[in-house]
Amino acid sequence: MSRSAHPAGPRHADVLTEGHYSAPAADLNVLDEKVWSRTVTRDADGALTVGGITVARLAEEFGTPAYFLDESDFRARCRAWADAFGPDADVFYAGKAFLSRAVVRWLKEEGLNLDVCSGGELTTALDAGMPAERIAFHGNNKTVAEIERAVEAGVGRIVLDSFQEIVRVAHIAQRHGVRQRVQIRVTVGVEAHTHEFIATAHEDQKFGIALADGQAAEAVRRALSLDGLDLIGVHSHIGSQIFDMAGFEVSARRVVQLLAEIRDEHGVELPEIDLGGGLGIAYTSEDDPREPHEIAKALSDIVTRECESAKLRTPRISVEPGRAIVGPTAFTLYEVGTIKPLEGLRTYVSVDGGMSDNIRTALYDAEYSVALVSRTSDAEPMLVRVVGKHCESGDIVVKDAFLPADLAPGDLIAVPATGAYCRSMASNYNHALRPPVVAVRDGEARVIVRRETEEDLLRLDVG
Ligand code: LLP
Numbered sequence: 001m002s003r004s005a006h007p008a009g010p011r012h013a014d015v016l017t018e019g020h021y022s023a024p025a026a027d028l029n030v031l032d033e034k035v036w037s038r039t040v041t042r043d044a045d046g047a048l049t050v051g052g053i054t055v056a057r058l059a060e061e062f063g064t065p066a067y068f069l070d071e072s073d074f075r076a077r078c079r080a081w082a083d084a085f086g087p088d089a090d091v092f093y094a095g096k097a098f099l100s101r102a103v104v105r106w107l108k109e110e111g112l113n114l115d116v117c118s119g120g121e122l123t124t125a126l127d128a129g130m131p132a133e134r135i136a137f138h139g140n141n142k143t144v145a146e147i148e149r150a151v152e153a154g155v156g157r158i159v160l161d162s163f164q165e166i167v168r169v170a171h172i173a174q175r176h177g178v179r180q181r182v183q184i185r186v187t188v189g190v191e192a193h194t195h196e197f198i199a200t201a202h203e204d205q206k207f208g209i210a211l212a213d214g215q216a217a218e219a220v221r222r223a224l225s226l227d228g229l230d231l232i233g234v235h236s237h238i239g240s241q242i243f244d245m246a247g248f249e250v251s252a253r254r255v256v257q258l259l260a261e262i263r264d265e266h267g268v269e270l271p272e273i274d275l276g277g278g279l280g281i282a283y284t285s286e287d288d289p290r291e292p293h294e295i296a297k298a299l300s301d302i303v304t305r306e307c308e309s310a311k312l313r314t315p316r317i318s319v320e321p322g323r324a325i326v327g328p329t330a331f332t333l334y335e336v337g338t339i340k341p342l343e344g345l346r347t348y349v350s351v352d353g354g355m356s357d358n359i360r361t362a363l364y365d366a367e368y369s370v371a372l373v374s375r376t377s378d379a380e381p382m383l384v385r386v387v388g389k390h391c392e393s394g395d396i397v398v399k400d401a402f403l404p405a406d407l408a409p410g411d412l413i414a415v416p417a418t419g420a421y422c423r424s425m426a427s428n429y430n431h432a433l434r435p436p437v438v439a440v441r442d443g444e445a446r447v448i449v450r451r452e453t454e455e456d457l458l459r460l461d462v463g
Helices: 055-062 071-085 101-110 119-127 144-153 163-175 215-225 246-266 292-310 323-329 360-364 454-460
Strands: 048-050 066-070 089-094 113-116 135-137 157-160 180-187 229-235 272-274 316-319 330-341 347-351 381-387 396-404 412-416 437-441 444-449
Touching: 048 055, 055 066, 055 330, 055 412, 055 437, 055 444, 066 071, 066 323, 071 089, 071 101, 071 292, 071 316, 071 323, 071 437, 089 323, 101 113, 101 119, 101 444, 113 119, 119 135, 119 144, 135 144, 144 157, 144 163, 157 163, 163 180, 163 215, 163 229, 180 215, 180 246, 215 229, 215 246, 229 246, 246 272, 246 292, 292 316, 323 330, 360 396, 396 412
Parallel strands: 066 437, 089 113, 089 316, 113 135, 135 157, 157 180, 180 229, 229 272, 272 316, 347 381
Antiparallel strands: 066 330, 330 347, 330 412, 381 396, 437 444
8 A cells, every 4th residue: 555755734734743644736626537437527616526417416315425436437447457358368357346236237248257255246246147157256265055056056167275175166066967167276475565464475374275385286186186176277366456567477477387387297288377356546646556458468478478488378367356447436425524623633524434334444554535525625735534433543534635624514525446345345333324336327326235224224133
């Protein structure tokens, strides 16, 4: 996650020693298009619009807090990934970032495949009509019941994550009289430059089977020996919110090396490799994400080069971007409730949501941007911390940012780039009601995940 120390801003500047914030933008009314979805703009009165609709209208119709998802941006990003990788590769959207039936339909229409990692995601995918052969099933501890359902449905691949699972999937497939297409997830031993909790390719963690000590080679031996399995390839996912391509290159090289070893030992050339997801997006103006075509070129160049030197046929590549597709397409709209200037420190701006709709700041120290969106303002920038309404002082949405000093209760503020891992990690902490997701496109807005109600809470409480 980006961190930067900049000269302090004009207010509260003298006492702030941490310096984890950027200088205020020259004009707080100007939206940095890097962090906002593509159809976001300000109308003549200064209100932010998305898909041609003003936030005032959206707030009136759907309430706050709410996530507004720019559907045409989502679709455009799907197409950009599919075009960048072309017909000889496969793009699997990682549903854990955000999944709903509408999203599944968009993916299907735009030609993407889908990675699911639980029975719930699998059900959503199948219910919304994603063809099973376009689904990959992930997870480090899939239950027997989940594996049964995946095999019965005929998912395109199951990504095996442990020795127990190799045997479980083989037995279940045999019982169903099928050979299940599988990949083996390997940990390649790369230290990805990201938060510890979202790095997944170093050896000391729960995912995958290690390459380094020969475990992965042993897993391949077992998978090849079992009738119920059709081993189509090897999978590696090194972590999330990564900007530096070096980790992916090392990972691709090691995976290709393993394919060469498999060829030498077993005389088979596995036809596919999956390099996972994890590509970073812009949460603040300081983040510089790569475009899908640059990523596709970097990955395919390295795989082609490594395969040439190992005299291997180039395998079909697949990737699993989640955040990079949905992350930038949504913002969370909040209403300002209370404003507390703490003399000599900073101003706390409380909104009507918080860690229940965005846990990422508390969990990963994630950085976000924020803007006043119901109007423009010529007031001086003031250093703020945007906090939620939960009973916890770590309930922070945006740790350090600048908003105009005339900010007032009732103003609408929006936090961009909340499309990934915000609604999907939302909770009912303090019996908060999880916000709706509203898709906006060409002047029309429609709820795709409705707001939770107090009846929803009580329905589960059967005591
Ligand atoms: N493939 C696999 C096997 C994964 O485990 C993940 C993410 C992805 C693909 C998609 O990664 P993405 O492109 O979205 O970075 N909750 C954390 C992120 C956890 C990611 C877990 N796996 C966050 O909010 O940053």
